[in-house]
Amino acid sequence: MPKQPDPARRSERSRQAILDATRELVSEVGYAKVSIEAIAARAGVGKQTIYRWWRSKGAVVFDSFLALSDAGEGDLALPDTGDIEADLKAVMRATVAEFADPAFSAPIRALNMEIIGDPGLAAQYLEKLAGPLDEAKKARLRSAQQAGQIAPDADLDLALELLYAPLYQRWLLRSGPLTPEYADALVDLTLKALRPSARP
Amino acid sequence: MPKQPDPARRSERSRQAILDATRELVSEVGYAKVSIEAIAARAGVGKQTIYRWWRSKGAVVFDSFLALSDAGEGDLALPDTGDIEADLKAVMRATVAEFADPAFSAPIRALNMEIIGDPGLAAQYLEKLAGPLDEAKKARLRSAQQAGQIAPDADLDLALELLYAPLYQRWLLRSGPLTPEYADALVDLTLKALRPSARP
Amino acid sequence: MPKQPDPARRSERSRQAILDATRELVSEVGYAKVSIEAIAARAGVGKQTIYRWWRSKGAVVFDSFLALSDAGEGDLALPDTGDIEADLKAVMRATVAEFADPAFSAPIRALNMEIIGDPGLAAQYLEKLAGPLDEAKKARLRSAQQAGQIAPDADLDLALELLYAPLYQRWLLRSGPLTPEYADALVDLTLKALRPSARP
Amino acid sequence: MPKQPDPARRSERSRQAILDATRELVSEVGYAKVSIEAIAARAGVGKQTIYRWWRSKGAVVFDSFLALSDAGEGDLALPDTGDIEADLKAVMRATVAEFADPAFSAPIRALNMEIIGDPGLAAQYLEKLAGPLDEAKKARLRSAQQAGQIAPDADLDLALELLYAPLYQRWLLRSGPLTPEYADALVDLTLKALRPSARP
DNA sequence: GAGTAACCGAGACGGTACGTCATGTCTTTGA
DNA sequence: TCAAAGACATGACGTACCGTCTCGGTTACTC
Structure with a gap:
C-alpha cells in the first residue's frame, strides 16, 4: 500500500520556501527552464519533499501562483458607477x-x-x-x-x-x-x- | 563565423522523413513526450541532421504541421449561400x-x-x-x-x-x-x- | 565549490558491477573500443555513477585492474633457492x-x-x-x-x-x-x- | 571493386599540408585530442583526401613524424673518440x-x-x-x-x-x-x- | 518520558534525453 | 578525375534532470 503523506505533519516552512523559490525561478529563467532540482536547491529542501506533496512541476508552479492570488484576495468587485x-x-x-x-x-x-x-x-x-x-x-x-x-x-x-x-x-x-x-x-x-x- | 549549412545540399529525403516521423510521434505520445532522439530514430536520421536544420523541437513540430497544411492548401474559401x-x-x-x-x-x-x-x-x-x-x-x-x-x-x-x-x-x-x-x-x-x- | 560526492554513501554493488563490466569489455573488444556508455550498460548502471567516481575511462580501466591484483595479492615473494x-x-x-x-x-x-x-x-x-x-x-x-x-x-x-x-x-x-x-x-x-x- | 587511388595523381601540396598540420596539432593539443576533422580543417583539405591516403589517425601521425626525420637524415653516426x-x-x-x-x-x-x-x-x-x-x-x-x-x-x-x-x-x-x-x-x-x- | 512513526535535508542511484563532436561514407561542384 | 567542401547516419561524449530510494536527524504524536 503506497502510504499517503499526512498533511497534519507537513512543514509549513518548507511549503512556503518551495512556493517562493518556484515563483522566483519562474520569473528569472522562465517556466520551461525551471527544474524540480533547482526549486529544491533554491528552497533548501530535499527533492522528496516536493515529490511528496505535488505531482508535477506544473502543480508546484500552479500552487505558487495560487498562493500569490490567495494572499491578495479580498475585493474582487468591479467598479459600478452605473455606466x-x-x-x-x-x-x-x-x-x-x-x-x-x-x-x-x-x-x-x-x-x-x-x-x-x-x-x-x-x-x-x-x-x-x-x-x-x-x-x-x-x-x-x-x-x-x-x-x-x-x-x-x-x-x-x-x-x-x-x-x-x-x-x-x-x-x-x-x-x-x-x-x-x-x-x-x-x-x-x-x-x-x-x-x-x-x-x- | 558560425558556419551556416548550405540549403542547396539538403537531403529532401531526410527532411520528409523527419517531418513525417514528427507528426506521427506527436499524435502517438503527445507533444511533451516527443524527443528529438525519438524523431531521429523513427526517421532513420542522425540527430545532427535535425539540429542542423531546426533550432528546437518546437520548430520541427511546427514545420511538420506547416508541411501538412501546405499539402492540403488550395480552396480555403468558405461557403457563400448568401445567408x-x-x-x-x-x-x-x-x-x-x-x-x-x-x-x-x-x-x-x-x-x-x-x-x-x-x-x-x-x-x-x-x-x-x-x-x-x-x-x-x-x-x-x-x-x-x-x-x-x-x-x-x-x-x-x-x-x-x-x-x-x-x-x-x-x-x-x-x-x-x-x-x-x-x-x-x-x-x-x-x-x-x-x-x-x-x-x- | 564543486561539490564532492560522499564516499560513505557509495554503492558497493555498483562499484563492483562497473569494475567487472570494465574488465570483461576490455578483454572482449580491446581498450580503445570500450566506451563509458558500454560499461554503464553492461554493469546496469547510470553513466553518471561512473562519472561521479572516476575522472576518465582510463581511471576506470586502471581501477578494474587494480581491484584484480588486490584480490590476488598475498605472496609476491620470489623463489629463493640460494642460486x-x-x-x-x-x-x-x-x-x-x-x-x-x-x-x-x-x-x-x-x-x-x-x-x-x-x-x-x-x-x-x-x-x-x-x-x-x-x-x-x-x-x-x-x-x-x-x-x-x-x-x-x-x-x-x-x-x-x-x-x-x-x-x-x-x-x-x-x-x-x-x-x-x-x-x-x-x-x-x-x-x-x-x-x-x-x-x- | 573498391577502386584504388592512383598514387601518381596524388597532390603533393595536399600531402605536405596534411603532414604539417598534423605535426602542429599533435604539438599543440596532444595526440589524443587531435582529430582527422581538425587536421583536414587546418590543412585546408577535404576529409576524404586524408581517408584516401591513410588508414587511420595513427598512420597520419606516424607519417608526419617520419617525414620529419627523413628530412633531417644524414649523419646518424655516433662520436668515436676511441673511449x-x-x-x-x-x-x-x-x-x-x-x-x-x-x-x-x-x-x-x-x-x-x-x-x-x-x-x-x-x-x-x-x-x-x-x-x-x-x-x-x-x-x-x-x-x-x-x-x-x-x-x-x-x-x-x-x-x-x-x-x-x-x-x-x-x-x-x-x-x-x-x-x-x-x-x-x-x-x-x-x-x-x-x-x-x-x-x- | 520512551517509543515510534513520519517528515525532513541530503544526495546517490538507474535512467532518458540533451546538444556537441568526431567518425567514415557519400554526393556535389569546380579545376 | 581528383580534390575541396560538406551533408549524412552513426554513436559516444559529458551534463542536466527525472523520479525513486536510502540515509541520519529532527519533530510530534502515542502509550
Missing part, C-alpha cells in the same frame, strides 16, 4: 495595461501553457483562479442587466467570453497589438451585441 | 466538431502550446497558417458586408476575433462545453453586434 | 610466458598505453601495482647481495631496470622475439654487470 | 636532455602510444625510424669491440637494449628521474656487463 460602458472600458484598459507588463505577463503565460497541457490543472484553475474573477465580472454585468443596459435574456457567460476571449487570444498568441483603443472597441462591440431589443 | 448566418453557423459547427476529435485536437493543442512559448513561432504561425485562413473568413464577412448584412463600417478583424476567440478559449482552456448550440449562439450574438444600424 | 641465477631465470622465463599469452598481454598493453598518456595514473600505477612487485624483486636481489653473489654496493633499482626494461621494451614495442633463451641471456648479462669485484 | 665509455656517456646524457624537453618529448610520447597499439605501425617504426638509429649505435659498439673494450662475443642487440631500455622505460612510465648521473651509471653498469673476460 456599464465606462466601467467595462476602465476594467478592460487596466487588463490591457497589465498584459503589457512582462513581469506580470510572463508568469501568467507560463501558467497558461501549463493549464493547456493538463486538464487537471485546468479544472483547478477554473475553480480557484478564473472562477471567482469571472463571478465578479458577471456580477457587474448582472447589475447592468437589472439597470436595463443589457438584454434581460442575455447569457452572461457567453457575454463574458465575447468580451475577454478576443483580448486573451491576442495576448496569448501575440496576434495583434493590445491598445486602449482596442479595449474600447471590444467593449463597444460587445455591448452592441448585448443591447436590449428595441421596444416597438 | 451569412447560415453559412457561419455551418462553419462554426464544423469547427466545433473538429475540436471534438482528439486525433485532430491533440496536435493542434501541442502546436498552440509551442506557439505561446515562442514569439518566433507565433509570427510564423500567423503568417503561414492562421493568416490565410483568417483571410478566407474575412472574405466571407466582406461579402456579407457588401450584401448589407453587416454594418459597412464594421472592423472585420475584430469581428473575426469576436466570433472565434470565445470558441478557441473554451477549447484551449477547457473552460466549457463545445456544442453546436454554443456555436449557433456565438454566431447570433456576433451578428447582432455587427448588424447595420437601423435606418430612420 | 640467484637459476631463480632469476625461472622468473624471467615465466614473465616471457605470460607476455606470450594474449589474454594476459592485451589488457596489460591497454593499461600501459593509458599510463603513458596520464601522469596521474602513472603515479598510481607505480605506487599500487609496480611498486610492490619491484619491492619483492629487490628483496630477492638483496638476499643474493647478502650471499655475496651480487656486489655489495650495487644499486638494486638500477639492477632491476637492467633486468626488466629490455624485456618490457621488446614486448611493448614488439621490437624482437621473446624467448626463454632471451630471458636467460638477459639474466646472464645483468648478473655479470652486478658481479662483485674480484678480490686480489 | 667508448666517454662516448656513450655523452650520447646518453644528450638523450636524457632531449627527453627533458617537452617540445621534443610530447610528440615522441604520442608516437610511442600509437606504436604500442598498432603492430603495423610498430613494424614501420622499427624499419624506418628505430632501425637506422640502432644500426648507428651498434656501429659504435662494434668499433669498441674491435678495440677490445667490449667482449668479442657480446650480442650487440642485447647490449643496446641493456643500455637504452632502462632509460626508455623510466621516461615512458615516468618511473624515476632522468639525470645525467643516471645516464652515467647506466653506461658504467652496461660496460661492466660487456667487458671482455679477464685473461689468465
Whole structure:
C-alpha cells in the first residue's frame, strides 16, 4: 500500500520556501527552464519533499501562483458607477495595461501553457483562479442587466467570453497589438451585441 | 563565423522523413513526450541532421504541421449561400466538431502550446497558417458586408476575433462545453453586434 | 565549490558491477573500443555513477585492474633457492610466458598505453601495482647481495631496470622475439654487470 | 571493386599540408585530442583526401613524424673518440636532455602510444625510424669491440637494449628521474656487463 | 518520558534525453 | 578525375534532470 503523506505533519516552512523559490525561478529563467532540482536547491529542501506533496512541476508552479492570488484576495468587485460602458472600458484598459507588463505577463503565460497541457490543472484553475474573477465580472454585468443596459435574456457567460476571449487570444498568441483603443472597441462591440431589443 | 549549412545540399529525403516521423510521434505520445532522439530514430536520421536544420523541437513540430497544411492548401474559401448566418453557423459547427476529435485536437493543442512559448513561432504561425485562413473568413464577412448584412463600417478583424476567440478559449482552456448550440449562439450574438444600424 | 560526492554513501554493488563490466569489455573488444556508455550498460548502471567516481575511462580501466591484483595479492615473494641465477631465470622465463599469452598481454598493453598518456595514473600505477612487485624483486636481489653473489654496493633499482626494461621494451614495442633463451641471456648479462669485484 | 587511388595523381601540396598540420596539432593539443576533422580543417583539405591516403589517425601521425626525420637524415653516426665509455656517456646524457624537453618529448610520447597499439605501425617504426638509429649505435659498439673494450662475443642487440631500455622505460612510465648521473651509471653498469673476460 | 512513526535535508542511484563532436561514407561542384 | 567542401547516419561524449530510494536527524504524536 503506497502510504499517503499526512498533511497534519507537513512543514509549513518548507511549503512556503518551495512556493517562493518556484515563483522566483519562474520569473528569472522562465517556466520551461525551471527544474524540480533547482526549486529544491533554491528552497533548501530535499527533492522528496516536493515529490511528496505535488505531482508535477506544473502543480508546484500552479500552487505558487495560487498562493500569490490567495494572499491578495479580498475585493474582487468591479467598479459600478452605473455606466456599464465606462466601467467595462476602465476594467478592460487596466487588463490591457497589465498584459503589457512582462513581469506580470510572463508568469501568467507560463501558467497558461501549463493549464493547456493538463486538464487537471485546468479544472483547478477554473475553480480557484478564473472562477471567482469571472463571478465578479458577471456580477457587474448582472447589475447592468437589472439597470436595463443589457438584454434581460442575455447569457452572461457567453457575454463574458465575447468580451475577454478576443483580448486573451491576442495576448496569448501575440496576434495583434493590445491598445486602449482596442479595449474600447471590444467593449463597444460587445455591448452592441448585448443591447436590449428595441421596444416597438 | 558560425558556419551556416548550405540549403542547396539538403537531403529532401531526410527532411520528409523527419517531418513525417514528427507528426506521427506527436499524435502517438503527445507533444511533451516527443524527443528529438525519438524523431531521429523513427526517421532513420542522425540527430545532427535535425539540429542542423531546426533550432528546437518546437520548430520541427511546427514545420511538420506547416508541411501538412501546405499539402492540403488550395480552396480555403468558405461557403457563400448568401445567408451569412447560415453559412457561419455551418462553419462554426464544423469547427466545433473538429475540436471534438482528439486525433485532430491533440496536435493542434501541442502546436498552440509551442506557439505561446515562442514569439518566433507565433509570427510564423500567423503568417503561414492562421493568416490565410483568417483571410478566407474575412472574405466571407466582406461579402456579407457588401450584401448589407453587416454594418459597412464594421472592423472585420475584430469581428473575426469576436466570433472565434470565445470558441478557441473554451477549447484551449477547457473552460466549457463545445456544442453546436454554443456555436449557433456565438454566431447570433456576433451578428447582432455587427448588424447595420437601423435606418430612420 | 564543486561539490564532492560522499564516499560513505557509495554503492558497493555498483562499484563492483562497473569494475567487472570494465574488465570483461576490455578483454572482449580491446581498450580503445570500450566506451563509458558500454560499461554503464553492461554493469546496469547510470553513466553518471561512473562519472561521479572516476575522472576518465582510463581511471576506470586502471581501477578494474587494480581491484584484480588486490584480490590476488598475498605472496609476491620470489623463489629463493640460494642460486640467484637459476631463480632469476625461472622468473624471467615465466614473465616471457605470460607476455606470450594474449589474454594476459592485451589488457596489460591497454593499461600501459593509458599510463603513458596520464601522469596521474602513472603515479598510481607505480605506487599500487609496480611498486610492490619491484619491492619483492629487490628483496630477492638483496638476499643474493647478502650471499655475496651480487656486489655489495650495487644499486638494486638500477639492477632491476637492467633486468626488466629490455624485456618490457621488446614486448611493448614488439621490437624482437621473446624467448626463454632471451630471458636467460638477459639474466646472464645483468648478473655479470652486478658481479662483485674480484678480490686480489 | 573498391577502386584504388592512383598514387601518381596524388597532390603533393595536399600531402605536405596534411603532414604539417598534423605535426602542429599533435604539438599543440596532444595526440589524443587531435582529430582527422581538425587536421583536414587546418590543412585546408577535404576529409576524404586524408581517408584516401591513410588508414587511420595513427598512420597520419606516424607519417608526419617520419617525414620529419627523413628530412633531417644524414649523419646518424655516433662520436668515436676511441673511449667508448666517454662516448656513450655523452650520447646518453644528450638523450636524457632531449627527453627533458617537452617540445621534443610530447610528440615522441604520442608516437610511442600509437606504436604500442598498432603492430603495423610498430613494424614501420622499427624499419624506418628505430632501425637506422640502432644500426648507428651498434656501429659504435662494434668499433669498441674491435678495440677490445667490449667482449668479442657480446650480442650487440642485447647490449643496446641493456643500455637504452632502462632509460626508455623510466621516461615512458615516468618511473624515476632522468639525470645525467643516471645516464652515467647506466653506461658504467652496461660496460661492466660487456667487458671482455679477464685473461689468465 | 520512551517509543515510534513520519517528515525532513541530503544526495546517490538507474535512467532518458540533451546538444556537441568526431567518425567514415557519400554526393556535389569546380579545376 | 581528383580534390575541396560538406551533408549524412552513426554513436559516444559529458551534463542536466527525472523520479525513486536510502540515509541520519529532527519533530510530534502515542502509550
